Every structure is written in C-alpha cells, then in structure tokens.
Amino acid sequence: MTVPTxxxxxGREIPQLGFGVFQVDPDTTADKVQAALDVGYRHIDTAQMYGNEEGVGKALASSGIPRDQLWITTKLDNDGHGRGTAAERLDQSLTRLGLDHVDLYLIHWPRPAEDRYVETWQGFEDARDAGKARSIGVSNFQVPHLERLAKETSTVPAVNQVEFHPQLVQRELREYHQQHDIATEAWSPIGQGKGLLEAPELAELAGRTGKSPAQVVLRWHIQLGNIVFPKSNNPDRMKENFEILDFTLSDDDLAKIEQLHTGERIGPDPDTFG
Known part of the structure; x- marks a missing residue:
C-alpha cells in the first residue's frame, strides 16, 4: 500500500501517514517501532521530551531499511531554547538515534513567556544549513507566533504540528497555513480515546464504509491534506491505522465530521504552556 506524500x-516530500511514539515506554520503544516498520510505516515521529529516541534508533539500526526510505522527525525539548542550545540538542538527538541527520526538526512548544523562540528558530536554520536537519518546522505555534517568525527570520516553517482532530479543527490556523504554504501535522488525530470515536456520526460513516471510527477519522485527515502519526502499542491496531488508503470519504462526509468541532483542547494552551 503506497502512502501518499x-x-x-x-521541496521535500513527507509521507502523510506515520507512526508516533508519544508516551511509548522507552524500554519497549524499539519493539514497538520495529512492529510499525514491519506493518509498512516509514515515517517515525519522536521527540527529546519523550525520552525514547534511543529506542527508535535501535529499531532503525536493526530494521535493515535503507535510510533514504525513512522519514525521521524529532523535536526540541522545552529547556533547550536558544540559538546555540537548539543545535547542540540536535547533536545529542542524532547520537541517540544513531543518525547523521533527521528529516525534520521541530520546536516542540513556542513558550512565549520565555520569548526565545525567534533565536531558537535561528538555531534551527543553522542546523539545516549544516545538513543535520533536512527540513525544519515548529509545533504548537499559533498564528501570532508564526507571524513573528515571518517578520524576524528568513525561513517559513515547513510544517506546524498541532493538536488537530474533529473536535478541534483549527480553522484559523489551517487558513494561515494554506496562505503561507505550511504543512499541517496533527497530533492526537483521533482524540486520544476521550469520547470522540463514540460519536454517532462516526459510527454511521464507519458502518457505511466498512471501516472503524478511528479509520474514518484518519482518512478524513489524509483527505484534508494533514500529516498524521497515530500511536498504538498494539500491532493489530498499528495495522488497522495503516489500512486507511483503500477507501474515500465524500465532501459531505468530510463536512459532517468537521461539524463535530467543539473547540475544546485535550492538551495545553500553546499561549501559556511551558
């Protein structure tokens, strides 16, 4: 099954469907990532904050998959802001991952109260220019944060990874991304099991398509153009999450799912977190 990009x-092509390791136990990460690679995932999303980059690296090293067939993302920990520190922390990540570069390096949170994300972004530009991060982006940035980067630096983020699911559809942010050619990555794409998948609308779509509610939501993301990396510790669920490329939702279906929007966040407020 070919994953769309x-x-x-x-100018680089990123797989729309990947495997995330948020809250995966460091002691079991290598096994979980290997299971995901066996299913067919080639895009792995980790972070310094997760504490499991080393496990990701072990799985990559033992997989035998050529490096140019993999897309590896990591993110800067919150205590690593600053131009020089951001680059140093990437070097540490590369050591843990056993790689000479990552495909994507993200500022994990803007931490606006600290007010260092602009100089941190300059460190990301340095890492890109040194070839240690092929693409650079941000995570959890709001429109004002992106506007400031646009005014004070020379690089538009390649992606912005944000909380995004049918109950939080990020309309203003999506519009900004489209206007400025920033790809949207969705974390918690199926709502972290907090009731979203029990919605009657999703049950109806699942019954009609012969898929699960989770598969319907992940397909919605793909058709919106989002990049998603659902996490699961269960190999059967990993496989189910991967099997979303053999059906299509109609425009009416997409609109019905978006009507589930409530505006409520699962995670922290980016304007105050950190």
Whole structure:
C-alpha cells in the first residue's frame, strides 16, 4: 500500500501517514517501532521530551531499511531554547538515534513567556544549513507566533504540528497555513480515546464504509491534506491505522465530521504552556 506524500515548501516530500511514539515506554520503544516498520510505516515521529529516541534508533539500526526510505522527525525539548542550545540538542538527538541527520526538526512548544523562540528558530536554520536537519518546522505555534517568525527570520516553517482532530479543527490556523504554504501535522488525530470515536456520526460513516471510527477519522485527515502519526502499542491496531488508503470519504462526509468541532483542547494552551 503506497502512502501518499505532501510536498513541503522546501521541496521535500513527507509521507502523510506515520507512526508516533508519544508516551511509548522507552524500554519497549524499539519493539514497538520495529512492529510499525514491519506493518509498512516509514515515517517515525519522536521527540527529546519523550525520552525514547534511543529506542527508535535501535529499531532503525536493526530494521535493515535503507535510510533514504525513512522519514525521521524529532523535536526540541522545552529547556533547550536558544540559538546555540537548539543545535547542540540536535547533536545529542542524532547520537541517540544513531543518525547523521533527521528529516525534520521541530520546536516542540513556542513558550512565549520565555520569548526565545525567534533565536531558537535561528538555531534551527543553522542546523539545516549544516545538513543535520533536512527540513525544519515548529509545533504548537499559533498564528501570532508564526507571524513573528515571518517578520524576524528568513525561513517559513515547513510544517506546524498541532493538536488537530474533529473536535478541534483549527480553522484559523489551517487558513494561515494554506496562505503561507505550511504543512499541517496533527497530533492526537483521533482524540486520544476521550469520547470522540463514540460519536454517532462516526459510527454511521464507519458502518457505511466498512471501516472503524478511528479509520474514518484518519482518512478524513489524509483527505484534508494533514500529516498524521497515530500511536498504538498494539500491532493489530498499528495495522488497522495503516489500512486507511483503500477507501474515500465524500465532501459531505468530510463536512459532517468537521461539524463535530467543539473547540475544546485535550492538551495545553500553546499561549501559556511551558
């Protein structure tokens, strides 16, 4: 099954469907990532904050998959802001991952109260120019944060990874991304099991398509153009999450799912977190 890709503003192609390791136990990460690679995933999303980059690296090293067939993302920990520190932390990540570069390096949170994300972004530009991060982006940035980067630096982020699911559809942010050619990555794409998948609308679509509610939501993301990396510790669920490329939702279906929007966040408020 061929995973669709999205072309980033730097010209590189990123797989739309990947495997995330948020809250995966460091002691079991290598096994979980290997199971995901066996299913067919080639895009792995980790972070310094997760504490499991080393496990990801072990799985990559033992997989035998050529490096140019993999897309590896990591993110800067919140205590690593600053131009020089951001680059140093990437070097540490590369050591843990056993790689000479990552495909995508993200500022994990803007931490606006600290007010260092602009200089941190300059460190990301340095890492890209040194070849240690092929693409650079941000995570959990709001429109004002993106506007400031646009005014004070020379690089538009390739992606912005944000909380995004049918109950939080990020309309203003999506519009900004479209206007400025920033790809949208969705974390918690199926709502972290907090009731979203029990919605009657999703049950109806699942019954009609012969898919699960989770598969319907992940397909909605793909058709919107989002990049998603659902996490699961269960190999059967990993396989189910991967099997979303053999059906299509109609425009009416997409609109029905978007009507589930409530505006409520599962995670922290980016304007105050950190």
């Amino acid at each position: 999205t072309k980033l503003n730097d």
